[in-house]
Amino acid sequence: MSQPSQDHILVIDDEPVVRESLAVYLSDSGFKVDTARSGDEGLALFRNNKPDLVICDLRMPLVDGLDVLKAINSESSETPVIVVSGQGSMNDVVTALRNGAVDYLFKPLIEMEVLEHSVRRALERGHLLKQNRQIREQLELTNAELERSLDLLEEDQEAGRRVQLRMLPPTPHVFNETCHFSHRIIPSLYLSGDFVDYFRIGPDRIGFYLADVSGHGASSAFVTVFLKSLTNRIQRHYEKRAASNTLSPARLMRDINKELISMAMGKHLAMFCGVVDLTENKLIYCIGAHFPPPILINDGVASALEGRGLPVGIFSDATFEDIVIPLAQKFSLVAMSDGVLEVLPEGSMEAREAHLLQVVSQGPKDADALASLLQVDGDMEVPDDIALLVVNRNE
Known part of the structure; x- marks a missing residue:
């Protein structure tokens, strides 16, 4: 006797001897078996008991085997049906198979092993059909949940993008009627890891920075929130104190370095930070691994600013130094994040730097004009975030 099976078989046949012999053999083979004397009784048992397989006689009065087969295939196409008949023709075989039968056996069933092989x-x-359906349903549920999650993520990212855009300073913006600041941010994702800010420090000084946070997306954008918070603290500090001391970009970068390391976010910055002193006509700046180097145009002569420095937020013992250079009455200062290098014409790094110097030498009046010269469109897909900062004084 075979091992007991969890499979449930329904035998439908109007001949008592055939019906009972099939039931006895299949029961001895380990299956649970129900029997029905007619097609309508068989359909009722099928709908109530949900068997795993149906064995059905083809020729029965009233509701015949073909009607039963069509009904089962319509209601549960995964349930296999084996048709048996003692009077069937080849046309009956073809008709049964076309209507969903998985096998067709002829009476009398002398070798019952053939029946058992067909049944198994x-x-x-x-079982495979049911498993496939369950997997398909699970995939559909998973995909639906994924789509809902993606919709929520897009909503969250869009909300985050709006918040991040509101944190950016106005562009263009004029300080003291002569000094024009403007910026342009082109994110590679919804949220940008590049950030720009500029702010007044006392009556005649303007602080600014361009920061490129490592990585992309929400985690990098979070660091820009921290930077904006720091900027606000600086502004409040100088509003409360009519301090004559100029903000030190190097000291600011040391503070950011310390706080980023303590936050343990695994993020670091490439940063260019400076102060434009409109009274003393000088630029005080500090560079922390910012590349490509900022470009200054003094009296029509363009040159890259010196200084490289270490990334901000990696080394606890990193040192940063202020560099002071004079500013002409008419000057332009341009800073760009390294994402701009990805959209420049192919060539060596030296060739790309030379190309940037040539573009900036044309004296773009603002960040939009610079983007146009670089052929960087706000709607284009870029592999890395791009930030542009342009400062002009045209006296």
């Missing part, structure tokens, strides 16, 4: 093969097929 049909059950395996039925």
Whole structure:
């Protein structure tokens, strides 16, 4: 006797001897078996008991086997049906198979092993169909949940993008009627890891920075929130104190370095930070691994600013130094994040730097004009965030 099976078989046949012999053999083979004397009784048992397989006689009064087969295939196409008949023709075989039967056996069933082989093969097929359906349904549920999650993520990212855009300073913006600041941010994702800010420090000084946070997306954008918070603290400090001391970009970068390391976010910055002193006509700046180097145009002569420095937020013992250079009455200062290098014409790094120097030498009046010269469109897909900062004084 075979091992007991969890599979449930329904035998529908109007001949008592055939019906009972099939039931006894299949029960001895380990299956749970129900029997029905007619097609309508068989359909009722099928709908109530949900068997795993149906064995059905083709020729029965009233509701015949073909009607039963069509009904089962319509209601549960995964349930295999084996048709048996003692009077069937080849046309009956073809008709049964076309209507969903998985096998067709002829009476009398002398070798019952043939029946058992057909039953087990049909059950395996039925189980596979059910498993496939369950997997498909699970995938559909997973995909639906994923789509809902993506919709929520896009909503969150869009909300984050709006917040980040509101944190940016106005562009263009004029300080003391002569000094024009403007910026342009082109993110590679919804949220940008590049950030720009500029702010007044006392009556005649303007602080600014361009920061490129490592990585992309929300985690990098979070660091820009921290930077903006720091900027606000600086502004409040100088508003409360009519301090004559000029903000030190190097000291600011040391503070950011210390706080980023303590936050343990695994993020660091490439940063260019400076102060434009409109009274003493000088630029005080500090560079922390910022590349490409900022470009200054003094009286029509363009040159890259010196200084490289270490990244901000990696080394606890990193040192940063202020560099002071004079400013002409008419000057332009341009800073760009390294994402701009990805959209320049192919060539060596030296060639790309030379190309940037040539573009900036044309004296773009603002960040939009610079973007146009670089052929960087706000709607284009870029592999890395791009930030542009342009400062002009045209006296």
